Amino acid sequence: MFTHALNEHSELLRFSTSGSVDDGKSTLIGRLLYDTKLIFEDTLEALKRSADLTGEGTINLANLTDGLRAEREQGITIDVAYRYFATPRRKFIVADTPGHIQYTRNMVTGASTANLAIILVDARLGVVEQTRRHAYIASMLRIPHLVVCVNKMDLVGFSEATFNAIREEFMDFAARLEIRDIAFIPISALLGDNVVERSANMPWYSGPPLLRHLEEVYIGTDWDLTSPRFPVQYVVRPRDDRWHDFRGLAGQIMGGVFKVGDPVKVLPSGKVSRIAGIHTYDGPRDEAFAPMSVQILLADDLDVSRGDMLAHPDNLPYVASDLEARVCWMHEEPLRPNRKYAIRHTTRFTRCIVREIRSRFDFTTLQAQRPAPELGLNDVGRISLRTMSPICFDPYERNRYTGSFILIDEATNATVAAGMILEPPKSMPATDEAEYII
Amino acid sequence: MKYRLSHLDALEAESIYIMREVAAEFERPVLLFSGGKDSICLLRLAEKAFRPAKFPFPLLHIDTGHNFPELLEFRDRRATELGERLIVRTVEDAIARGIARPTPGETSRNRLQTPTLLAAIEEFKFDCAIGGARRDEEKSRAKERIFSFRDTFGQWDPKNQRPEVWNLYNTRIHPGEHMRVFPLSNWTELDVWQYIDRENLEIPSIYFSHRRKVVRRDGQWLPVSDLITLKPNEEVCELDVRVRTIGDISCTGCIESRASSVKEIIAEIAAARVTERGSRADDKRSETSMEDRKREGYF
Numbered sequence: 001m002f003t004h005a006l007n008e009h010s011e012l013l014r015f016s017t018s019g020s021v022d023d024g025k026s027t028l029i030g031r032l033l034y035d036t037k038l039i040f041e042d043t044l045e046a047l048k049r050s051a052d053l054t055g056e057g058t059i060n061l062a063n064l065t066d067g068l069r070a071e072r073e074q075g076i077t078i079d080v081a082y083r084y085f086a087t088p089r090r091k092f093i094v095a096d097t098p099g100h101i102q103y104t105r106n107m108v109t110g111a112s113t114a115n116l117a118i119i120l121v122d123a124r125l126g127v128v129e130q131t132r133r134h135a136y137i138a139s140m141l142r143i144p145h146l147v148v149c150v151n152k153m154d155l156v157g158f159s160e161a162t163f164n165a166i167r168e169e170f171m172d173f174a175a176r177l178e179i180r181d182i183a184f185i186p187i188s189a190l191l192g193d194n195v196v197e198r199s200a201n202m203p204w205y206s207g208p209p210l211l212r213h214l215e216e217v218y219i220g221t222d223w224d225l226t227s228p229r230f231p232v233q234y235v236v237r238p239r240d241d242r243w244h245d246f247r248g249l250a251g252q253i254m255g256g257v258f259k260v261g262d263p264v265k266v267l268p269s270g271k272v273s274r275i276a277g278i279h280t281y282d283g284p285r286d287e288a289f290a291p292m293s294v295q296i297l298l299a300d301d302l303d304v305s306r307g308d309m310l311a312h313p314d315n316l317p318y319v320a321s322d323l324e325a326r327v328c329w330m331h332e333e334p335l336r337p338n339r340k341y342a343i344r345h346t347t348r349f350t351r352c353i354v355r356e357i358r359s360r361f362d363f364t365t366l367q368a369q370r371p372a373p374e375l376g377l378n379d380v381g382r383i384s385l386r387t388m389s390p391i392c393f394d395p396y397e398r399n400r401y402t403g404s405f406i407l408i409d410e411a412t413n414a415t416v417a418a419g420m421i422l423e424p425p426k427s428m429p430a431t432d433e434a435e436y437i438i
Numbered sequence: 439m440k441y442r443l444s445h446l447d448a449l450e451a452e453s454i455y456i457m458r459e460v461a462a463e464f465e466r467p468v469l470l471f472s473g474g475k476d477s478i479c480l481l482r483l484a485e486k487a488f489r490p491a492k493f494p495f496p497l498l499h500i501d502t503g504h505n506f507p508e509l510l511e512f513r514d515r516r517a518t519e520l521g522e523r524l525i526v527r528t529v530e531d532a533i534a535r536g537i538a539r540p541t542p543g544e545t546s547r548n549r550l551q552t553p554t555l556l557a558a559i560e561e562f563k564f565d566c567a568i569g570g571a572r573r574d575e576e577k578s579r580a581k582e583r584i585f586s587f588r589d590t591f592g593q594w595d596p597k598n599q600r601p602e603v604w605n606l607y608n609t610r611i612h613p614g615e616h617m618r619v620f621p622l623s624n625w626t627e628l629d630v631w632q633y634i635d636r637e638n639l640e641i642p643s644i645y646f647s648h649r650r651k652v653v654r655r656d657g658q659w660l661p662v663s664d665l666i667t668l669k670p671n672e673e674v675c676e677l678d679v680r681v682r683t684i685g686d687i688s689c690t691g692c693i694e695s696r697a698s699s700v701k702e703i704i705a706e707i708a709a710a711r712v713t714e715r716g717s718r719a720d721d722k723r724s725e726t727s728m729e730d731r732k733r734e735g736y737f
Contacts (some may be wrong), residue, residue, distance in 0.1 A: 012445035079599060081580045084626045091445040093624055105601055112603040226443055234458040238491040244489060252455040252605070257441065281486040289441050293487070294453035305629050330601050344606050347462070365524045406606045413610040418603040 010086070016095040016111040016143075017317050018103075019120030020130040024151045028120065028189035032211065033085055035196035070251075080110040089215045103130070104378035105330040107137050108418050110120060112404070115219045116145040118210075123156045123186070127169045133363045135170070139177035140326060140380065140420065142400055144222050146182045146215060153202065154188040160204040176366065178397075181217075218302060223290045227394065228256030229262075229317065229402050230310040231346035236295055248279050248295030251305055251347065254401040255394070256312070258296065259287040265313045266304050267392040274299040307348030309392040309402075317402060321390045324358075324422040326382055329375040331409070331416040335383075336374050341416065343387060345405040351388040352407070358382040373391055396420035446632060450483065454491035455605060456584060457487040457568065460619050463609035464566040468559075469498040471524070473513035474584045474684045475641055476570030476622055481520065482637050485623060495568070496523040502547035503530040504665055504686040512642040531557055545665060546689040556592045559616055566609075566617045576627045578729035584623045590614040594733055611619040627682075628707055635700045635705040645703065647680045647695045658691035682707075 008067035017025045083094040095110030097103075111117055117138040121131055138146055148170055149225055156162045163186045174182060185194055193199035194209045208216065213426055236248035258264075262275045277297040278285040288294045296310065304310075329335050335354060345353040360381040368382065375381045396403030407417040443451065460467050469484060471477045497517055501510075517524035529547045532538035532554040540550060559567065573580045583599050585607045593704050600608050611617060622630070634641060650664040653672050660666060662674055665688045679692035679701075697703045 001631045009444045011442065012448045024458045079596065081577075082624070083580065086626075086628070089628075091629075109601045109603055115603070209694070220442060233455065234462045236488060236491045240490070240492075243490045248490075250458055250487070252451060281489050291448065291451050292443065293451040293458075342610070344598050344608065401604060404606065406601075406603060406608060408608055408610055413608070413612065415600045415603075415608045418601065 006265045010090050012091050012127050013116065014093045014114045014216060015116040015118060016114040017095055017118045018097050018107050018134045020128060021313055023120040023122050025096060025120055029083055029094055031189045031192055032196045034087055035192055036087060063379055087215055103268045104137060104328055107134060108328045111141050111143055114143050115222050116147065116217060117143045118147045118149055120149050120151050121166055123150050126166050129364060132173060135174055135177060139179050142397055144180060146179050147219050148182065148184045148185045151189050151209060153186045153193060154191055158201045183213055224255045224399050225257060225289060228312045229254045229316050230257050230258060230296060232304055232306055232308045233347045234306060248297060250295045252293045253288055253290045255290050257287055257289040263312045263313050266302055267309045267311060268319050268390050271302050273302055295302060317394045318424055319390050319392050321387045324384050325419045326422060327417045327419040329377060329379045329417050331414055332377050334374040334376045342408040342410050343405055345391045346402060348391060352385045354385050356382055356384045358384060382391045393421050395423040446483060448635065453483045454487045456619060456621040457483055459607055460566050460568055466564050467495040467566040467568065468498045468564045469495050469568040471499055473509045473642055475630055475634060475645065478635055478639055478641060480568065480570050482639055492565060493522050494706065495659045496525050498525045498558060499663055500551045501526050501528040502551060502686045503528055504547050504688050506687055507646050508642045508644050509684060529554050529555055532557060538659060546686045548686050564616060565611060566619055570622050571620045572622045572625050584620055585609060586618040588618055590617050631700065631704045631707055644681050647678050648696050649676060650679050650692065651676055652679060652692055661687055661692060663687050
């Protein structure tokens with residue numbers, strides 16, 4: 001039925017799934033693939049063979065996504081797995097994030113690029129601490145769309161009252177978060193109710209089944225197209241007589257639209273020029289927009305290199321060395337104040353010092369705890385830091401790509417934190433780059 | 439659609455970004471080019487990322503010596519047309535030097551590519567190897583990062599991967615370690631074919647239907663070549679076949695097909711009921727054979 005998912009102009013939707021252990025995430029993904037006829041015969045045969053071997057008798061849809069030896073041995077999901085499927089309307093990239101161990105870290109890994117997050121709730125258990133944690137993280141990561149799938153409806157007699165009670169409880173709690181768009185869908189991943197096909201067991205539910213929601217949710221505004229941002233990634237300089245003066249500033253547009261003729265400001269130096277051309281392998285363009293990868297040619301021969309950012313002079317990011325940020329700590333070794341780390345922000349690597357841990361977030365009470373001596377693995381907290389050289393950023397809430405960073409332990413090279421930059425206090429001037437030139 | 443990208447354009451933009459990250463962050467990167475469909479896409483992406491300049495890396499082929507002849511001709515010609523440097527290191531030579539050791543009775547040389555590749559990485563001091571692997575190919579690949587860290591032994595440790603958030607890749611490594619980078623991670627087999635069609639890329643003729651002598655073994659049509667010894671009750675057939683994935687000729691299964699154009703291949707793939715890797719005998723050895731090979735350093 002979906003075998004001709006060949007529309008060349010279909011959009012790409014990235015979504016993540018999260019929930020507690022045994023909420024049925026892997027089963028749900030297995031069901032989506034199975035019911036869209038995207039499980040291949042040899043994969044099914046392999047599942048059957050493994051079901052015969054383990055004596056389970058029936059095919060375990062979860063085994064479709066648990067691909068590692070240790071995961072099969074232990075029956076748990078260890079790491080994020082990526083799955084792909086398509087319908088004639090959209091292509092989907094699914095990040096299946098384990099709810100089990102190292103949950104916050106894994107969920108952030110799987111969800112940082114998602115347009116949409118699915119949170120699974122077990123209908124028998126309702127909203128639990130993990131649900132709050134996942135919703136909070138989805139909100140913190142500014143995932144534009146959220147779908148709460150109330151799963152295992154078959155085990156509560158497909159009860160409308162149970163579904164409504166869970167929805168009410170979730171809405172009460174989510175009112176304190178910043179989530180723009182929430183949908184609630186009662187499903188049974190195991191039996192397939194409301195996953196691909198509308199369920200006959202829940203005539204009281206009038207919304208679309210999950211797949212239709214995934215196909216129709218509007219993602220046209222998920223990229224910020226108002227503030228032009230171009231972190232310079234690489235400078236293309238052919239050593240060739242024909243292209244003697246060619247100097248292409250290569251990069252991916254991380255916000256807005258750039259047009260030939262537009263004035264641009266190079267940050268952090270503050271020099272101004274004009275876009276002389278937008279070069280691509282397929283020929284020159286008049287304009288380019290996020291998230292296209294292009295080469296920008298400037299009218300003036302300025303010193304511009306990797307880590308610099310092009311922006312419109314009338315719409316500039318902040319340029320600063322002192323930042324306030326929310327971080328998810330991803331390493332066993334805790335974060336302590338006054339430690340130095342390498343920081344990667346857009347295309348720039350520099351160093352930074354964590355000056356203060358302002359607070360640590362308590363997922364049980366949804367309150368910030370002050371003071372906080374350290375942040376441990378999977379903790380979320382608010383920190384202040386100072387970078388060695390100034391960085392050009394937008395608050396994460398306005399742009400997920402110019403507002404995010406990672407911290408790296410310089411001794412081990414481990415990625416230790418994912419960070420989201422907060423709106424600077426009002427006292428800080430919006431860009432006056434002269435003050436920040438090193 | 440004015441300010442929206444199609445899925446193919448979105449995937450392409452991401453892959454170009456990944457290629458440029460490699461060029462900007464590593465001292466001695468290399469691109470693995472086998473002449474197969476995925477690495478053909480990598481070459482086009484490299485053109486899109488770096489032209490009008492030359493590629494900031496050479497191409498490397500780890501040659502099993504068990505090739506479809508059509509593939510080698512294509513490989514050499516493509517490198518020449520692009521004007522880029524092609525390095526070839528052979529399993530044959532690695533065996534002769536004692537770096538790779540064939541297991542008695544094992545005809546496929548896919549496993550022997552690993553030590554050959556690791557030796558080449560050491561020889562040229564490559565710190566990053568770009569490969570055409572995709573997450574939809576195989577279940578352990580589905581778990582792998584786009585920037586996949588390898589220790590000094592070239593090993594992949596699935597339990598100790600760096601978190602990969604947003605587009606902020608942690609490219610830092612110590613001397614002797616290296617990175618494998620997969621710009622096509624998020625592409626599917628169908629995306630690759632749609633891209634080949636859209637970009638009008640040339641592919642080796644064995645991907646199209648052709649008449650070939652084959653033999654039925656373990657539920658697959660294997661090409662008859664000097665490298666295959668027929669068992670007593672096996673019968674050679676001549677069929678119209680093509681390949682979906684290319685490996686060592688001794689273990690690459692053919693499928694019956696009349697597809698003679700990329701458009702026909704796309705229609706065939708879209709209706710296919712068997713995975714691409716279903717035709718690779720080396721993946722069927724155990725439930726986790728790909729994972730096990732990757733732990734050893736397979737790309």
